[in-house]
Amino acid sequence: MTKRAIGLGGLIAGALALAACDSMMAGGETAPELDIPEVEAGELSEATMKDVTRTLSSDEFEGRMPGTEGETKTVALLTERFEAAGLQPGNGDSWVQEVPLVEITGKNFAPLTITNGDTDLVYDFGDEWVGVTYREEERVQLANSEMVFVGYGINAPERGWNDYEGVDVTGKTVVILVNDPDYESPGLEGTFNGKAMTFYGRWTYKYEEAARQGAAGAIIVHDTEPASYGWNVVESSWSGPQAYAARGDNPPPLTTMNGWVQKDVAREILSAAGQDLDALTAAAKQEGFEAVELGMTASTSFENDIRTFSSQNVIGILPGSEAPDEYVIHTAHWDHLGRCKPAPDGDDICNGAVDNATGTAALVALAEAHAKAGAPRRSLVFLAVTAEESGLLGAYYYASNPVYPLDQTVGGINMDAFQVAGPANDVTVVGPGKSQLDAFMEAALVSDGRTATPNPKPEAGYYYRSDHFAFAKQGVPMLYLDGGEDLKEGGRAAGAAVAQDYTENRYHGPKDEFNEDWDWSGVMSDLQLYYRIGRSMAQSTSWPNWNEGDEFRATRDESCVSAETGC
Numbered sequence: 001m002t003k004r005a006i007g008l009g010g011l012i013a014g015a016l017a018l019a020a021c022d023s024m025m026a027g028g029e030t031a032p033e034l035d036i037p038e039v040e041a042g043e044l045s046e047a048t049m050k051d052v053t054r055t056l057s058s059d060e061f062e063g064r065m066p067g068t069e070g071e072t073k074t075v076a077l078l079t080e081r082f083e084a085a086g087l088q089p090g091n092g093d094s095w096v097q098e099v100p101l102v103e104i105t106g107k108n109f110a111p112l113t114i115t116n117g118d119t120d121l122v123y124d125f126g127d128e129w130v131g132v133t134y135r136e137e138e139r140v141q142l143a144n145s146e147m148v149f150v151g152y153g154i155n156a157p158e159r160g161w162n163d164y165e166g167v168d169v170t171g172k173t174v175v176i177l178v179n180d181p182d183y184e185s186p187g188l189e190g191t192f193n194g195k196a197m198t199f200y201g202r203w204t205y206k207y208e209e210a211a212r213q214g215a216a217g218a219i220i221v222h223d224t225e226p227a228s229y230g231w232n233v234v235e236s237s238w239s240g241p242q243a244y245a246a247r248g249d250n251p252p253p254l255t256t257m258n259g260w261v262q263k264d265v266a267r268e269i270l271s272a273a274g275q276d277l278d279a280l281t282a283a284a285k286q287e288g289f290e291a292v293e294l295g296m297t298a299s300t301s302f303e304n305d306i307r308t309f310s311s312q313n314v315i316g317i318l319p320g321s322e323a324p325d326e327y328v329i330h331t332a333h334w335d336h337l338g339r340c341k342p343a344p345d346g347d348d349i350c351n352g353a354v355d356n357a358t359g360t361a362a363l364v365a366l367a368e369a370h371a372k373a374g375a376p377r378r379s380l381v382f383l384a385v386t387a388e389e390s391g392l393l394g395a396y397y398y399a400s401n402p403v404y405p406l407d408q409t410v411g412g413i414n415m416d417a418f419q420v421a422g423p424a425n426d427v428t429v430v431g432p433g434k435s436q437l438d439a440f441m442e443a444a445l446v447s448d449g450r451t452a453t454p455n456p457k458p459e460a461g462y463y464y465r466s467d468h469f470a471f472a473k474q475g476v477p478m479l480y481l482d483g484g485e486d487l488k489e490g491g492r493a494a495g496a497a498v499a500q501d502y503t504e505n506r507y508h509g510p511k512d513e514f515n516e517d518w519d520w521s522g523v524m525s526d527l528q529l530y531y532r533i534g535r536s537m538a539q540s541t542s543w544p545n546w547n548e549g550d551e552f553r554a555t556r557d558e559s560c561v562s563a564e565t566g567c
Contacts, residue, residue: 034436036443037539042369042531046520049527052081052361056334057353057514064352065338066243066311066387067103074334074360075312078384081364082316086371090315090381091403097313099386099397100246102306106132106140106239109302112261115144116272116296123265126341129219130238131259131300134207141301142257145173145216147294149275151284152177153206153218159191160287164213167291173217173257173298175266176206179226181285183459191287197461201226204391211253217298218258221266221277228460233508234260236340236350243390245397246308257300272296311335311386313394315403318370320379320538326566327404328538329381329412329476330366330530331395331467332359333388337508347510354502354512358418360384362527369531376538378410385467388416395467399474407559408566410537411437411477411544413530414468420518421498423525424484426453431463434552435477436544437537444532448525453485475556477544479533483526543567 055061055077062070079095089095109125123129133140151163153176161181180201182190192198199205203220210218224230238260261269267277273294283289314334320326336352351357363382370380381404385394399406427445432438432454445452455462463469468478485495506512537544543560545567546553560567 034439034544035540035542036440037536039444039447039532039535039539041528042366042535043372044365044369044524044527044531046524048365048368049358049361049520049523052077052364053353053357054514056357056360057351059349059351061351063338063340063350064334064336065241066101066335066390067307067309068338070338071311071335071386075314078314078334078360078364082314082367082382085316085364085367087316087318087367087382090317090383095314095316097315097398097401097403098310099313099394100308101243101311101387101393102136102246102308103241103243104133104136105241105305106302107305110300112259113299114147114269114272114296115299119272121269121272123261126235126239128265129259129261130235131257131302132238132242133257133304134244134254135256136306137304138306139301139303140256142173142217143299144297145171145299147173147175147296147298149270149280149292149294150174150176151280151289151291152179152181152200153209154180154200155209155213156200161191163284163289163291165290167293168214169210169291170214171216173219174210174213174215175269175294176210176218176220177226177281177284178203178220178223179459179461183226188458196458197464199461199464201461202464207255207258208252211255214253216256218255219298220260221263222260223263226459228457229503229507231262236337236508237389240340241338243311243387243393245393269296270294311394313386313398314384316367316382318367318375318380320377321375322377324379325408326378327381327409328378328534329383329409329471330363330415330534331383331385331412331471332356332363332415333386333394333467334360334384335386335389335394337389340508340510343510350508350510351513353514354420355417355507356388357514358420358523359415362415362418362530365527366531366534370535373535376535377540378538380534380538388467392467392470395470399470399476405566406471406474406476407563409476410540410567411435411479412468412471413479413481413534414466415530416466416480417482418523418526419483419498420515420520420523421483421487421495422519423488423522424495425486425488426451426484427526427529428453428455428482428485430455430480430482433547434463434550435546437477437479440533440536440544441479441481443536444529447532448529450484450525450529455482456485472552473555475546475552475559477546477556481526481529483522
């Protein structure tokens with residue numbers, strides 16, 4: 001296997017074109033020479049992909065909810081398959097990393113009652129609103145909490161934006177819009193990167209900021225377009241057991257209740273307060289927006305069953321031949337939602353075949369192929385993380401408690417939900433232009449005769465919605481790719497139809513099930529791309545970084561400056 005040093009001039013051209021579509025490199029940066037070795041195709045097993053996906057998504061595994069018998073079976077299967085593939089235990093003598101979690105299951109939900117003078121508006125849990133608590137309390141009560149509309153709920157000093165300026169929301173319930181203020185922009189220019197969602201648009205940020213501001217309740221207004229998923233996804237994801245990372249003795253600020261309401265419910269609530277949702281939304285998009293006291297109160301209550309337990313990340317390693325203390329990481333989450341809202345036919349197991357039994361199977365198939373090819377120069381780590389569906393908890397835990405030092409981790413690839421609709425001419429790049437890993441991707445695309453398509457929905461914020469994000473926040477360059485949009489049969493129209501069908505009919509629902517009739521050719525093509533990228537990074541001598549000006553560059557630079565070895 002030969003190696004060559006490739007200047008970024010040719011290969012980075014495609015990556016920079018993608019960067020213009022999602023995020024921009026700072027002007028004037030000189031691209032360094034990167035050592036991008038040529039890689040032969042890997043011996044990847046379609047049978048492995050089918051077998052592992054079929055097994056993990058069977059009813060026997062009960063939807064792979066962390067802390068259940070489904071987890072026990074999943075960890076046992078992955079340990080067995082990693083060992084058979086030729087990996088070594090990835091955490092000393094152990095195949096697992098313990099992840100301490102708390103599971104809170106709400107029950108006996110009272111309606112959400114909005115009081116306006118002598119008038120009550122009453123909304124039923126599930127169909128009209130959902131809510132949870134992050135507090136480890138057996139009973140939660142939000143009682144007559146004054147309501148404040150806070151626009152997009154953002155406090156971003158570096159962008160000159162504070163939706164909480166001039167208002168005290170201590171003990172109150174804030175009503176928040178989903179996404180961020182300029183998501184409807186046609187391009188990517190704007191205070192919040194235009195139509196490309198920033199982290200400020202994610203529900204996780206909005207709840208955290210509401211808690212920092214002292215709010216007792218935080219309610220996000222669901223809207224399908226800016227949320228990028230329907231109410232069915234909210235309802236299935238926010239009902240039933242909710243897992244959280246154990247917070248210890250000094251937890252961060254926590255609200256009493258975090259929830260969502262249907263858009264029509266929000267419209268009715270605001271109308272009762274003498275306000276118009278559309279007018280308030282338009283105002284919230286403008287710099288200098290001021291929060292609006294609604295003159296009404298919110299109340300609800302529910303009980304919680306609380307369980308503390310440990311879940312497990314599963315880790316295997318193929319030690320490097322020359323630089324075993326330098327690591328390239330592959331991640332995928334093994335968990336799913338367990339039992340959820342039943343389908344019309346009564347099926348209540350969210351099997352998670354596509355999401356993410358396919359990605360977990362890919363870890364096994366890649367491990368087999370790399371082991372067959374022999375140890376590369378650097379070590380390859382295969383990490384199946386838990387509790388992604390609960391907020392990337394397993395990935396966050398590893399990134400905060402790394403088995404392998406992050407400043408010795410070259411970079412990585414995350415795999416989440418493979419497309420099973422046949423081969424595509426392209427691959428979708430989520431978050432293009434962010435790091436020099438784009439050059440490794442471009443080289444692999446050339447080898448495979450494919451092209452790259454920038455994320456067609458940057459407003460959905462997909463880069464902040466899977467496990468790679470936990471590593472990126474710690475400075476580790478990470479790639480996140482998705483299935484192609486341009487199918488060889490039917491083109492982009494067919495690709496869009498496949499994506500829409502999955503989102504509307506299977507995503508986070510009981511019908512995300514294994515199908516023996518799936519066309520795996522596109523999956524195997526994508527898997528070959530992941531193999532080439534990972535193998536090339538593992539054979540390289542370079543330390544790719546985030547591009548100058550990227551939000552994660554400073555964190556990586558700081559860790560590299562203090563590192564005695566590694567980057």
